[in-house]
Amino acid sequence: MESYKYLLDIALILISTKILGLLTRRIQLPQVVGALIAGLLLGPACFGVLQETDFIKNIAEIGVIVLMFAAGLETDVQELKKTGLASFIIALLGVIVPLIGGYFVATIYNPVTDQQTMLQNIFVGVVLTATSVSITVETLKELGKLSTKTGNAILGAALIDDVLGIIALTVISSFAGSDVSLWVILLKILGFFIFCGVVAFLFIKFVNPWINKYKKDLRRFVILAFAFCLLMSFAAEYFFGVSDITGAFVAGLILSNNKKTSYMLNRFDTVSYVLLSPVFFASVGLKVTFSNMSATVVVLTVLLLVVAILSKMIGCGLGAKICKYTNLQSVKIGIGMISRGEVALIVATKGMSMGLMKDEFFAPLVLVVVATTIVTPILLKLAYKYQASREADVPMASSLVDKVEERNDLEKITQNAANMHEEMKEIHK
Template structure:
């Protein structure tokens, strides 16, 4: 058997921790250090570690657990209040990047500038590049908001809600464009599946909540069972979302967390998943994004295209989502915070790019610029988010209305759960 994966895991955990501490010294979120660790260890720099299937699989489980935890720690009443605002933010956060991304791609992706040698029309190729820019990966933002104690703020819940809606709108856009290139894909069927997923989620959610509550009330003395059963529900919802309905697995995980968020043991379960996340899964997920950077055969024109695409990716999300937030009644600072929280593309954009390549909408030549956009937006999003919040703690009671609903703390997310979690656990009977 090959045991190098054990060495790879040890190097990833150590490097993400060390660089996380370094970035924390510079008052940046520690996830930035974890992302940089992946870039440095991967083929883009020293090539010490490859992004193997094993690491990719663990990374996928990591982002599922991260979003599940975010769901359990979310305030469902706040999410309901933020529903309309989230819809407007997500809508403009899709339309603006799509239009501007198409315009930029039209300038570069043509035979006189960059020759891709694809049979698909350049119009569809350029629209698809715009579709890639509509993607949002909120997992990095979730970790940053947790680190700053802002996850349940009005801004945080709006970002979470918008990210879920953004995922659905992105799937619809991807389905429409791929159906034009691949006659075997039916737009109507995919849209029906999306509607079916949310009907499924509501029905299963109500039944699961009732059964889980009754079962947990009968086994109040052993909390370990709750954690195992909660993880089973998370994985099943993730599987059903991706396999049966074509919706991202992280959306299923987030909804599973929402279902369990109102149970009496939610805080205890969230603390246990936080332990699993920070000790293994989250560092691997963040490093895996950096490990995916491969920049071979990058010509001068491709580098220019990558920089232009990067600028568009950052500005259009801040402007589009920020404008949506402003129209929803947020002030200028809150609108900027929401825009910055939606910048990260993460693994979602890579998945979209791979699906487009499978039907001839994405040339391998353009993967380099797309990867640059994914990695840089993922690194810069938590930095912009923290800067938009002011970068530091505020005195109690001095926060803006709607953004300071939780006491802020800045725990070391890569070493221990927050102190508030420890207090919550101390109040619960445990049998372990």
């Protein structure tokens, strides 16, 4: 009987994550929050129905790799070049300030005594650097403010923020459990980026032209792309001591600019939506236990939440102000970058597996991710309500906004086509 229990575990995860995901969508929150709550309810934190087995861990690990690969595929390198200096400055300060803030809060509870404790504290800052703008995009669309100067700045900065966050993760993860010298580690990191550059050059020069011309069975590209993602993940860990999710993200970046990218991304999204994402986000909830949530840990959670909110508002807001945005626009940009999401959870989970995340920090950081997701749309709506009586937010065209809306339209078209196909079958019966 025990050998079949994993089937029941997966079924419970899928049902609970989807039901709670739909409920959270009803209150205009991402389904990720519902999946996290499902894991918390089913796991040791609440009812203890499920435990994190090796099977769930392995599925979740593949889920992380696919999520980061998809994030790389979604990152348009050409758009990255066009975002400009303003988006870069906003993103850079939006990474530096949370990194420093997270480090100092962690140091209060985990005094630095050696390299390991210092890395653990820095890693808390790395988790807080992540930004998930999906909830911000939905809120701005609801308010009709996505195609504005502020909306463009948030999208551009978020794009760069992801890349800067991955670079920070790459550097910190290279030090995990390492007794070799600093120079050897830095050379390995440099070697990794050179390796990625060479692979990218070969793909652009020789592989992309062939992919763009190929017109036959496109499903082959999905299989080959996934194999390439796994190989890059393996190479990153095995040869360079860099996190496997960094390799997956870079693999996605390399494949992000060919004519089959949308097709591949659509297929990976389907697999991720059906199985991998629910299992991963539920597994994050399964890792959380509240048995050691003492008054001290509760205070830590509150401090991390305050730092998570203020550090993005100050960092990104200051960056926007430097780039000549008005005070109100700077505040809105800062608020729009507050929400943490899947990337923060992925980084935190990776830190746990690498020994870079203290157990005491994990539950507070998961709660911070949920809280920032709830707080962001509320603050953003208040900021726009205040703005309505102060200054106009002029609409402006943007290829970044067009890309976001095109992605949503593609999903709707795909579902409508499937419905029409079923209707036609009924007519012909």
